[in-house]
Amino acid sequence: MAGPTESPLDDQPGAAEPRRPVVVVDDVHVEYKVLSTGKRAGPAETGRRLLQRTGGTRTVHALKGVSFTAYENDSIGVIGSNGSGKSTLMRAITGLTPTSQGSIHAASRPSMLGVGAALIKDLSGERNVILGGLALGLSRAEIEAKYEEIVDFSGIRDFIDLPMRTYSSGMTARLKFAIATARDHEILIVDEALAVGDQAFRERSEARIRAIRDDAGTVFLVSHSMRSIRDTCNRVLWIDRGVLVMDGPTDEVVDAYEQSRATP
Numbered sequence: 001m002a003g004p005t006e007s008p009l010d011d012q013p014g015a016a017e018p019r020r021p022v023v024v025v026d027d028v029h030v031e032y033k034v035l036s037t038g039k040r041a042g043p044a045e046t047g048r049r050l051l052q053r054t055g056g057t058r059t060v061h062a063l064k065g066v067s068f069t070a071y072e073n074d075s076i077g078v079i080g081s082n083g084s085g086k087s088t089l090m091r092a093i094t095g096l097t098p099t100s101q102g103s104i105h106a107a108s109r110p111s112m113l114g115v116g117a118a119l120i121k122d123l124s125g126e127r128n129v130i131l132g133g134l135a136l137g138l139s140r141a142e143i144e145a146k147y148e149e150i151v152d153f154s155g156i157r158d159f160i161d162l163p164m165r166t167y168s169s170g171m172t173a174r175l176k177f178a179i180a181t182a183r184d185h186e187i188l189i190v191d192e193a194l195a196v197g198d199q200a201f202r203e204r205s206e207a208r209i210r211a212i213r214d215d216a217g218t219v220f221l222v223s224h225s226m227r228s229i230r231d232t233c234n235r236v237l238w239i240d241r242g243v244l245v246m247d248g249p250t251d252e253v254v255d256a257y258e259q260s261r262a263t264p
């Protein structure tokens with residue numbers, strides 16, 4: 001099995017002491033089994049009648065031998081066209097999606113930015129800040145101490161007493177981002193969370209991601225916005241059809257990606 005690749009940043013002239021590796025992804029493959037109706041294969045759908053009707057399952061090879069090492073203070077952009085395998089790679093790193101081959105080692109449990117599942121739309125923003133904080137493992141006292149900061153960051157103070165179902169999708173996304181980043185994360189995965197929200201909120205979110213990184217954290221940012229990637233990341237992984245085609249400094253990789261998309 002191929003060993004984990006070294007960070008291209010290690011070779012930079014003037015690089016200080018070797019940095020601590022926090023995630024090692026070694027020759028990872030992920031295969032999804034999908035019923036040929038398009039449904040995911042699961043115990044409920046694997047009845048003989050359905051299989052007879054559909055002709056069985058298909059395998060989608062979503063990741064094909066991806067290897068890299070992430071270091072502390074890395075802010076890694078993950079780019080690639082739709083369906084290239086970015087989210088699959090992030091879910092594999094968090095352990096949500098099993099690998100069919102290869103291994104992933106992490107120095108601590110990576111968290112996927114998101115508290116969505118814990119929130120209740122019929123409750124007010126205020127109550128949801130508490131619920132989301134509890135879901136992140138914060139104590140009641142910690143949530144109280146951070147409450148004002150979360151609400152300020154979300155920028156929806158005027159609406160915080162209203163039920164969340166009355167919020168626009170952008171307002172909901174702001175609140176979720178504000179709650180989820182209130183906790184310290186050593187390894188944080190942000191999957192397209194910055195796509196919603198206006199310019200000012202995007203800038204605040206990016207600044208917060210940089211702060212998490214500067215605080216010895218490691219951040220993965222999956223995004224189709226090359227502007228967000230350039231503003232936030234020092235390193236980029238470009239994935240195409242399940243293969244890691246490029247891993248290097250942000251400008252180099254984003255330039256190559258944009259060039260490949262401009263070529264007919």
Ligand SMILES: Nc1ncnc2c1ncn2[C@@H]1O[C@H](COP(=O)(O)OP(=O)(O)OP(=O)(O)O)[C@@H](O)[C@H]1O
Binds near residue numbers: 089
């Ligand atoms: N739960 C699943 N069951 C079956 N196939 C899946 C599942 N999730 C993803 N896939 C397939 O795996 C491949 C990679 O999908 P993935 O969501 O990782 O791509 P992505 O790069 O994040 O795409 P996007 O930019 O559109 O969000 C695609 O072919 C997709 O159809």
